[in-house]
Amino acid sequence: MTDAQVATPATIDLHSPELYFNRELSHLQFNIRVLEQALDERHPLLDRLFFLCIFSKNLDEFYEVRVANLVQQLTYGREQAGADGMHPRQVLNEIHQMCSETVARQYSILNDVLLPALESENICFLRRADWSKDQRTWVKQYFSDYLQPLISPIGLDPSHPFPRLVNKSLNFIVALEGKDAFGRETGLAIIPAPRSLARIIRLPDNLCDGGDNFIFLSSVIHEYADELFPGMKVKGCYQFRVTRNADLEIDHEEAADLASALEDELHSRNFGEEMRLEVADNCPEELTEFLLKQFTLDRSDLFQVNGPVNLSRLMEVIGQIDRPDLQYAPFTPGLPKNLSFKKSIFEGIRDRDTLLLHPFESFTPVVDLLREAAKDPNVRAIKQTLYRTGAKSEIVNALVDAARNGKEITVVIELRARFDEEENLYLANRLQEAGAVVVYGVVGYKTHSKMMLIVRKEGDKYKRYVHLGTGNYHAGNARAYTDYSFMTCDDSIGEDVHKLFQQLTGMGEALRIKKLIHAPFTLHKKLIELVDRERAHAEAGKPALIRMKANGLTEPKLIRALYKASMAGVKVELIIRGMCCLRPGIEGISDNIEVCSIIGRFLEHTRVYYFHNNGKDEIYAGSADLMERNLLRRVETAFPVDNSKLRERMKAELEVYMRDNTQAWVLQPDGQYLRQTPQEGDDVISGQSWLIEKLATSR
Structure with a gap:
């Protein structure tokens, strides 16, 4: 092509891999941008800690799903290069390199920036060496009363092979010296931390000198590990955690009952193939190699960390610290006048179409619409999609009330919403017990649409009221995620939504839709x-x-x-x-x-x-x-x-x-x-x- 020629789609190959970024590496870049917020002093201090924790949570899911998918492609010979042309092996190599550097940076931010900043605000995470005499006495009692009764240490020998450990659980590998009560010299043991106990423990106020003092559960186990092996000497105790493939695989053609098949798969999520090993950086090389061998992982799958192996658990402390000066100031979400001063939500929607942008505007009108519909004797039917709603959902409560009040309730609930499957199974059962008709969407297609349709008798006709959204029917998400809600009684949109529900619950051909695109x-x-x-x-x-x-x-x-x-x-x-x-x-x-x-x-x-x-x-x-x-x-x-x-x-x-x-x-x-x-x-x-x-x- 000469300088005088102009590039056109006909002269350029728009399929060229050079024109595309790899999706997994781009996803990882997003997580890195989240981590960078922990350094941004324009965010309040506790919110910066929150961003650090979110990075950990996001990275867990990245390994559980995205990395797991790449590994499976290689394992089963199903390599698929995307538009970027990168082979899965190359993508994995770059992921390991990027994650290794970023996780090291994360712990540096925690140890060198956030913890000192928190300590300057009298919020302290105490190391064992810093415990006072009174604090040590309290911790000892905590160990005896709450921890020791729940711990089951596992000595490793021919009759006690390496245990199958739960995904992302906190564990310790212990080097031992001496013989146990049966004369065995095992040399090694595993201590699984009780999953029912908090990973971070707040010390009583009378032991904190007016501040907020916390200790890690791992510190308590380290301190008293020798009491779990009487007659033996603990030479070393080191925390570790393994991340597994947690993406569920359901054969829709073989599954006669999706709910039952999903229930069976949920248990296996905790014991999927190993993807990543995190271990304390002071763990001896021979023990680290031993763990890698047990999990059949390579050095590239290893993260040696200077601190707790699960930083997302630090999020637990934010709600325990009463320091509004270290968090964003709260605000009252707005309400448009047609909804805030009307006696009836239906009247407000008839007045005009309403657009809400959460969390800047309240999610309450969406919940109130459903609550009012549940009690209104003129409402005949409610149809709704549910993807993520929360275990204590006000939306589900209103649907249950509506069903018990004799309304025709139809709920399309997506059981396969990743990591919300168990919760959605519970909600589906609850709705069915109340008398609602519950369907699980369409085989092979997740129902991600956000729709609510209310059919109300007005005069001698039925009128449809509709809510459509960009986000889930989850009140908690509506306070943390930006999402639009649209409320209308437009006849054409109401008819479209009605037809879409017919497609989801029935088995007919696609119906002609006037306004919506789907x-x-x-x-x-x-x-x-x-x-x-x-x-x-x-x-x-x-x-x-x-x-x-x-x-x-x-x-x-x-x-x-x-x-x-x-x-x-x-x-x-x-x-x-x-x-x-x-x-x-x-x-x-x-x-x-x-x-x-x-x-x-x-x-x-x-x-x-x-x-x-x-x-x-x-x-x-x-x-x-x-x-x-x-x-x-x-x-x-x-x-x-x-x-x-x-x-x-x-x-x-x-x-x-x-x-x-x-x-x-x-x-x-x-x-x-x-x-x-x-x-x-x-x-x-x-x-x-x-x-x-x-x-x-x-x-």
Whole structure:
């Protein structure tokens, strides 16, 4: 191609692996951005500790699911390179390298930054050497009363082989000298820490000199390990933890009863194939090698850590510290006037379509809508999807009440919501016992859609009231995740949602939908059509702009459509929180595309798709990320925002995220993320802070 030639989709191979990032490595980059928040002094101190813990929790799941998937590909000869062309072995090697460096950095942040900062606030995690005489007396009593009765040390010999240890459980390998009561010289033993006890113990206030003092359960076991082996000498005691494959595999063709098959699989989750070994860094080399051999792991799977092997448990202490000065100030979520001053939620929805952005606006109207429907004698039926709701769900309580009050209740509950399967089985049984009809979605397609439909008798007709959302029906998540809720009694949308429930609970052909777009039928195709329409506007010399906000962007066909749009001159602004396989900033291909990730006080979770459409703005919001699984292998729903005021509002909310210069990380062509900081003379802009100021008041 000469300098005079212009790059076009016809002259460039948009399938080239060089145009794509690896999804697993991109996912890991997101986790690293979360860890970096622990160093950001603009966050309150306890929130910085929270980010450090979240990194640990995220990394656990990354190994349990993503790394496990790569290992299984290699084990069973099912290697699948993605659009980036990387072989799973190469991906694993890079993961090990990145994780090794990042975990070392995490413990350095804990030991060198956070713990000293906490200690300066009189919040101390006491080492054994620092226990006072009175504290030592109390700990001794704690060990005798609560710990020793539950511990079952396991000596290793031919009749006591190495035990099968539960996924992510805290354990200790103990080097012993001498003979036990039977004359055996085992040399080694394992101490599984009781799972029922907290990993971090708060000392009584009268032993804390006015501060908050904590000790680790591991410290107590270390201190009194010799009492577990009377007559023998403990030469060393070292904590370790193994992470296993925790992704459930269910053969849908063989499973006659999905609930029963899932119950069987849940137990095996605790004992899946080993993926990672964490061990104290002072553990002798021979014991470390012994553990690696027992778990059939390589050195690359080993993490030798300077501190507790499970830092996510530090999250337990945040709720035990009454220091509001070290946490974000609370705020009161806003309420729109049509919902806050009406006697009936139904009246408020009839007044106008309502859009709520949680947590800046309250999730209470969603719960209140269902509560009111459960008691209203004019309500005849309620249909709802549930993906993640929480064990003590107010939503489920309202559905149970509605069923007991004689309403026709139909709930599509997704049993396979990862790591919430057991909870969802319990909720399904509870709903069925109350008289609700419960179905488990569609075989082979997770039901990820967020829909509620209420049928109410008004006069001599039925009227449908609808809630659609980008997030789950989980009150706790609604306080921590950003998500849209849309409430309407629009006849066309009500009819669409009714048809979607018919598809989910029945077995007929796909029904014609008027306003909504839904996966796996129309969503993927429609999004590409909307991108292509924007490209056509640019090719015709008209202004063209695409803004998309999602948790992930990995689907190759959509990425190629965005590349083509960029090449035609469309400005593409993408707010992608986590993994992004699109490579921005490539001259002639993606130099019109900007990708940013917002990491802040709340977890960004909204999914919004905006298209300028030659001045006739078109916006959809929904449950689907821009990933293969969401667009092609899940049941998802996206709804149009037809109200002009609501569209203008959503445009402004997307724009402030794109202007964020405090919590935004911009993706570079080489795959690194560059944190944005205000330059001299710039206004300081935080999208989340702006939304609190704008929305967290009654209007």
